[in-house]
Amino acid sequence: MGDKVVGFVLRVRRLSIFRIIQRTLMMLMPIAIVGSYFKLLRDAVFSPDSFIYNIFSFDETMSDHLWYAGAFISNGFVRVTFGLFGMYAAYFAARYTARLYKKDSTLAGMTAVIVIMFCAYANNVANSAGDRSPFSSSILKINALLLAILIGYVVGQIFHWLGKDHQPISFEHTERIRQRAWNSFLPMSVSLGCGMVLGIIIYEFQIKIINSDTFKTLVAQVQGSNNLLEILALLLVVMILSWIGIGYPLSSISNAASGAAATANLNYALRHGSAWNVPHRFLVSSLVYPYGAMGGASLVLALIVLILLANKNSKESENIAKANLLPAAFNSTWGFMIGMPIILNPVFFLSMLIIPLINVLLAAGAIAIHLIPPCVYPVLKGTPGILISFFGSNGNWMNLVFSILLFIFDIVLLVPTTMLGQKIEKRLKEYEQKAK
Template sequence: MINFVTKLILWTKERSFFRSVQATLVMLMPITVIGSYFDLMNKLVFSPNGLIYNIFNLDKIMSDHIWYGGSFVCRGMVSITFGAFGAYAAFFMARYTARIYHKDSTMAGLSAVLVLLFCSYASSSVNQRLGTTNLLQVNGIFIALMVGYGVGQIFHWLGARYQLVANETAGWIRRRAENSALPLLVSLIFGIMLGIIIYELQLKVLNSGSFRGIVLRLQTTDNLGDVLLLSILVTALAWLGIGYPLESLSGAISNNYTTANLTYALQHGNSWQVPYKFLGSSLINSYGIMGGASVVLAVIVLMLLRHRNSNIEALALVNLLPAAFGSTVGFTLGLPIILNPLFLLPMVTLPLINMVLAASAISLNLIPASVYPILTGTPGILIPFFGTNGNWSALVFALMLFLLDLLLLWPLIKVSERIDQQAKLRREATIDVQK
């Protein structure tokens, strides 16, 4: 069975789309790491709801100049990394796709950026400001990758064969531009048509508002069946690179249901018998994904324990701190986990298993429901502890869930290593044949 799964995933990862996705995300890994650390600093230190900001009472000991300056730098760096990530992704996705077919990859990348920017303009036309749309955000990377791949395929079919030369003369560059004129024109027509569709139908592709119904239902439903089904949907979307629904569930949420739970807890001094025990927003964030600890942090820990690949170990180590405090984007894109066929099943099933076990424990009064507000940047494993106002049974239960996630992911990491090894052998065999 393991051999079959290994061969299937290896075959899938060798398709042009997944090859381009992996190359693109690995290339952009430094940007995601930089963005993760500045995002972490902004959440922990320069946010009034941040964990470190409140623990050390930085409002009293940090001057306004330092606070505003630090906040400005952090928000600016997050904006140019995560806020413009779609443009980078579209460029490299088109570039690597065109390179597979020996076409002009640089012109393909530039064409993809033009297409995405026009779609971004169309999506943000209400505000009449370029770049305000979520099409360019890191949590909407799926559309950027699809645009890049589509443009790469246009160059595949219409572009002239390209061979890299050491010294390009002005005449050579002119011929490159001429050879790219047709695929560039077709790409722009494709982008204009897509932009018109977005504008006319008011699709707001990958805008958080597109998924408002899903998020609102998860935030307000106390029906465990609905919670589990919707959690499958939002975690599958997160694997695709559409992270808005899941991100919306990880922040502070206030509605009539959360207010009723919190009011009961404050009146009775605990949250054992709150009226909405299985509220989706608290269940998925506290126990389903545990601020990213359920899958992402578990994968990082296992890769650090295995010590099999120095490059992967270095990637895991540099992302350990952000992931521990809930900033997991750097690792999910850098490994990558997003759009990696190997991680689709655990991304969906592990949060599901965690929530079923947590709901069972809550119904049996083994742990109370999480109803108290959580400071931003709280480590994922500690979210149930603080969400229950310091209940130790909730902390122990969260640690047990994390250990269970480690055990369930262990075979997957071994399969991942086997796939990497076989992929390496195939590459070496291909090189030998070419020689």
């Protein structure tokens, strides 16, 4: 059975699209790691409602000049790394796809940039923000990574089918460059036409679905649901989307504490001085954020710890884990998600689905038998994932112990996955050596 799983994963990873995805993510890994550190600084240090800022009373101990400089720099680097990540991903995905088929990779990459920028413009117009720069669009942000990679891959395939073969040389004369441009005119034109169609689809989707009152009401109902089965179904969808590179639903879970049901729980706890008998015990904000995802870092941080403790065979994985340990501890996980990679990696698919579901079920059981109280209090930005339930329960020590035990259990559950990953990497290296 194990060999069949390994064989299946190997066949999937040899597909052209997965080869392109892997190469694109590896190229973008340094940008993602840099962005993760600056996101840590922005969310946990240089923000008035952040964890470290309030723990160390930086409003009193840090000078205004240092705070404004830190906030300016950290926010700026988050914008130019994570805020424009889709543009980088589209460029390299198109470039590597075209290069795979010996086409003009440079012009393919630039065409993909034009296409995704038009899609970003369409997205902003649909959000009644047409006067703003398309560089601020959610289409370009790291949470929409899948769309960017697909745009780049499709553009690269258009160059594959319609473009002429291209052999890079060290120095090109003007005449050869001009000929390259003319050779790419047809695939570029077709790609831009497809980009127009995609932009219109994004515009209509944003206007008629995302911005509709019906959709907003549905989202509010899901966030305010006290039904455990609905929460598990929501978590399943959220984790699937996160695995394929769509991180917006997972990031929005942190805002679920502002809903009507969460507010009712907080008011009850403030009036009675306790959260044990709040009216809505099984909310998204009470289960998924503090336990299922631990601020979005549960699986990532557990995997990093496991690699550092047990995986001494792969120096590369160990270096990636060390580089991302600090930001992942404060819920800035994109550097590791891309560097490992976890996104669109079939090895981690089941783990990303099953482990958060188990966490939520165990937490719901503990709340039901009054082992721990529900998390109803607001939590500061950048609070480490393991501490979210502690602060969310107003400092209940049983919540902290439960979260630590849950985290250790997650590490144990990841052992078979890491062993499978090591076996697959070994087989891949053997296959590559034979191919040479």
